[in-house]
Amino acid sequence: MREITYTEAAREALAEQMAVDPSIFVVGEGIGERGGNFNTTLGLYEKYGPMRLRDTPIVERGFVGLCAGAAMTGSRPVVDFMFIDFILDSMGELLNQISKIQYMSSGRIKMPIVLRGCIGIGGAAATHHSGSYYPLFVHIPGFRVATPSNPYDAKGLLKTALTGDDPVLFLEHKLLLNRRGPVPEAEYALPFGQAAVIREGSDATVVALAVMAPKVLDVCDELAKDRLDIEVIDPRTLAPLDMATILESVGKTGRLLIADETFGPCGIGAEISAQVMEQGFDDLDAPIARLNGVHTPTPYSPSLESAIIPDNAAIEKAIRDLVAE
């Protein structure tokens, strides 16, 4: 199968849907002729022009609110935030309007809007360009949240986002954007709420989010040499969250680690942990473990930046500790 990058895969999904659905338009800063800071829209402006690839003034609240009104009246907006940190300027429109209007209108108004941007720590981007924020959106009823970890998932999940009628946060970790992977040329889409078991094993289960998925896989390949047989699950979407796959795996292994670069407190690991406690307590042979980035704004200096993200050594230690419990 051909291999393309994460960004190319996501762009292919957007291009394919824009070709068949004239109600799709993209807004953002530099997504027109320039093709996007992260090449998310490269080559599309030439085909579709300014009405569908709309460069905006720097008005995150404004264009998110505008896109809400557009989504309510027959369009399918894609908001390209570039860095997801900029979404914070539009929180009222998101949490008070976009997530609630389908509900308040008792389902008579749809809200098909995709909110995309790159997340995560890396490249000395410092604290205004390194956020992930997905636990905030998972907490609020009314959002779908996708965190693809490879090109295949990126394309398949974006296709689903662009054909559904709900608001979707589509979050692309910046260290994944140039990674290559197999992507079929035939049309496909991946349903939300379906985790992928990306490595089978019987000694312990690791749930690995976004950038942690390839990192955990690398570590598990090393651990296999010591005859440690680890199962790895990538939830792919955090809302809806596929707890059934996680519970089934824990039923098999009896041990669970959740590896997530974002903050621990009130995070995805806390939520998964609570649900396993409620629904799978009897399957557990050891306390559930979490591995998170340090609960701090992101520092700039490489020596500080690397100190706050879980590296391969930290992942290996967390898994060995869990298995030894």
Added chain:
Amino acid sequence: MANDRTASGSEPLVALYRMMVLIRRTEEQLARAHQMGLVPGPCHTYVGEEAIATGVCANLRADDVVFSTHRGHGHALAKGVSPRAVAAELMGKATGCSQGRGGSMHLFAPEIGLMGTSGIVGPSILQGAGAGYSFKLLGSDQVSVAFFGDGAVSNGAFHEGLNMAAIWDLPVIFVCEDNMYATEVAFRDATRVQDVAQRVRASYDMAAVRVDGNDVLAVRQAAEEAVARARSGDGPSLIDCKTYRTRPHAEGMRDGGYRTAEEMAAWKQRDPIAAHAAWLIEAGHASAADLEAIEAEATTTVNDAIEFARSSPFPDPATAADFIFSAGA
């Protein structure tokens, strides 16, 4: 009987009166229902400001859309939502226009273009602009109207929304209802430039007029021009309507300390309904008896609406979390 030509020429003018009276009677009855404890949540009435929604919506088609505010009963009624559906929603009933999920500040009837009243000051401006973007993108000649108060004019949504509508020539009509106060904060204390139209012309190069918001014919005229401009692809407009609310900010709220009895009395002299009634009679479009009949009809309609709302069932508690996502019913 008047001859046919007079009758057909008069009817739209009389219809403005009919709508204003319907809004006034509905608001009075809702205020009473609120006092009686039949409205479990907040209730901001539109009493004194009826000419604005009436004059604007008289120019709209059913497929044009309206984005409204916390003070939105008048906009809903003028867009065609029935008094029954409004009253039932305020009482939290399953027959309400939002099936009991919204209340006064979240009235929805998208099938006739009421895209929501809102509990948050500002977003109506942005969403109104967004509907305009949709219509332009999809090649439709529909137009979008965003209502908002003077309180929204200093909010960032105003600047961002009007600027985007201007640079992209969106088919939107922005209607500012300047009733001089945002709750108890006077507009004169919230801005150095109370002439909103002047500010909008200067800042956004947008067509903008200032009108007497208590003169339904003036509002209708300004809106007719703005709607024609939007529908023909010539971009957005702002109508800056000067008006006054003669009841408290919300029912049950203390109304003292920020405005004087003299000011209130002076504005009550400028009641938009009485003014239009006098004009209709003087210009020969209706007789006093015609107008009395209209009032009686409105009273009957609104009494029926209140009775309908009172006797309607509450929503089934099992449906409390329905409709969060598009697939979920």
